[in-house]
Amino acid sequence: xxxxxxxxxxxxxxxxxxxxxxxxxxxxxxxxxxxxxxxxxxxxxxxxxxxxxxxxxxxxxxxxxxxxxxxxxxxxxxxxxx
Amino acid sequence: xxxxxxxxxxxxxxxxxxxxxxxxxxxxxxxxxxxxxxxxxxxxxxxxxxxxxxxxxxxxxxxxxxxxxxxxxxxxxxxxxxxxxxxxxxxxxxxxxxxxxxxxxxxxxxxxxxxxxxxxxxxxxxxxxxxxxxxxxxxxxxxxxxxxxxxxxxxxxxxxxxxxxxxxxxxxxxxxxxxxxxxxxxxxxxxxxxxxxxxxxxxxxxxxxxxxxxxxxxxxxxxxxxxxxxxxxxxxxxxxxxxxxxxxxxxxxxxxxxxxxxxxxxxxxxxxxxxxxxxxxxxxxxxxxxxxxxxxxxxxxxxxxxxxxxxxxxxxxxxxxxxxxxxxxxxxxxxxxxxxxxxxxxxxxxxxxxxxxxxxxxxxxxxxxxxxxxxxx
Numbered sequence: 513x514x515x516x517x518x519x520x521x522x523x524x525x526x527x528x529x530x531x532x533x534x535x536x537x538x539x540x541x542x543x544x545x546x547x548x549x550x551x552x553x554x555x556x557x558x559x560x561x562x563x564x565x566x567x568x569x570x571x572x573x574x575x576x577x578x579x580x581x582x583x584x585x586x587x588x589x590x591x592x593x594x
Numbered sequence: 595x596x597x598x599x600x601x602x603x604x605x606x607x608x609x610x611x612x613x614x615x616x617x618x619x620x621x622x623x624x625x626x627x628x629x630x631x632x633x634x635x636x637x638x639x640x641x642x643x644x645x646x647x648x649x650x651x652x653x654x655x656x657x658x659x660x661x662x663x664x665x666x667x668x669x670x671x672x673x674x675x676x677x678x679x680x681x682x683x684x685x686x687x688x689x690x691x692x693x694x695x696x697x698x699x700x701x702x703x704x705x706x707x708x709x710x711x712x713x714x715x716x717x718x719x720x721x722x723x724x725x726x727x728x729x730x731x732x733x734x735x736x737x738x739x740x741x742x743x744x745x746x747x748x749x750x751x752x753x754x755x756x757x758x759x760x761x762x763x764x765x766x767x768x769x770x771x772x773x774x775x776x777x778x779x780x781x782x783x784x785x786x787x788x789x790x791x792x793x794x795x796x797x798x799x800x801x802x803x804x805x806x807x808x809x810x811x812x813x814x815x816x817x818x819x820x821x822x823x824x825x826x827x828x829x830x831x832x833x834x835x836x837x838x839x840x841x842x843x844x845x846x847x848x849x850x851x852x853x854x855x856x857x858x859x860x861x862x863x864x865x866x867x868x869x870x871x872x873x874x875x876x877x878x879x880x881x882x883x884x885x886x887x888x889x890x891x892x893x894x895x896x897x898x899x900x901x902x903x904x905x906x907x908x909x910x911x912x913x914x915x916x917x918x919x920x921x922x923x924x925x926x927x928x929x930x931x932x933x934x935x936x937x938x939x940x941x942x943x944x945x946x947x948x949x950x951x952x953x954x955x956x957x958x959x960x961x962x963x964x965x966x967x968x969x970x971x
Contacts, residue, residue: 550851574890575815575816575817576815576816576892
């Protein structure tokens, strides 16, 4: 059985396979939109490889971290821009 | 139907040219605006867009206070694309010695009818918690503001078009004759020609003492709430005042997106737009010393631009001697966006034979020919 990782996404507990990217955890939790445009429209990941900047979320209080480029860790706190 | 011959040609569709076009068009002139590239694409596109009253000289104080008043009168007209932020400015005094400068500045602003108030260190920390502790205080100028310059130029051009003006981009003026311009798109005659070509103004009128003064800006990712006012150190004035020395000064601006725009640097480097890493490093280090939170922020992009600078620090606004119909509206250094509206009013008033609201003598282009040491390439 794969190792699990317990983290929090937008204040709710989530459990995912260890080694998952943060964006995979976000999407498994049912959220696709990670941030908002200047005009307030929802945005979500496009490239999956750290280039498009659309997957930026706040991880452990630090904003603008690319969810596709970060791996989940136990106790991690992830917030998307509502 | 053949196009009407224009009464007025404005060379340069940057913020100053756009403002002149609008003022002239409103006055009933049939205006054609020419720009060698994209409207608002020169110094205007590189600028901070800080609408700021500045008092390096009485003439500068008069022009900037007049102009900011004109901007304030029109703030409710600005479309969202102009990204108006009524930020005010805080002129920061790092140590107690500088507080006397703050008080002197308040008195000068008051005499010019500009509201400002002296803020002590505690109040400054309350207004801007991200500033480093221990600063002595500041002068708060609440009526200063921020706009996005290329959008502001576009807004002015759109207003000018409503009054019958025409804008032609990608047209370069190659020579000026008496009441006539020769361009890459043909020759155009007009009663009045306004050279608002900024840093390129001297290419058309070689005696104009306007040279490019390079600056850099860094823009960060979005950090809403980190800073509310435009923050400028008192030493900024000395940096702007000096002509040939390279210098940096603390000048940070919040934008409505929550991004921070970090300046400022000045150097004479001709038209070389290559980023000067050392001066950018110094500029950012100085900004970090005032705003430690910058150290953990992401910088999105760095860019350079060229302020059209004159040795005496004042723009050239008015008729060009010996060439009837030729007017100059250029050389605003770091105050082009601020002074654009006041400049346009001066040009329109003088062209119509009306007395301008402020004394135009200090900005007279004729001073460039007076041999009084003002002129040097």
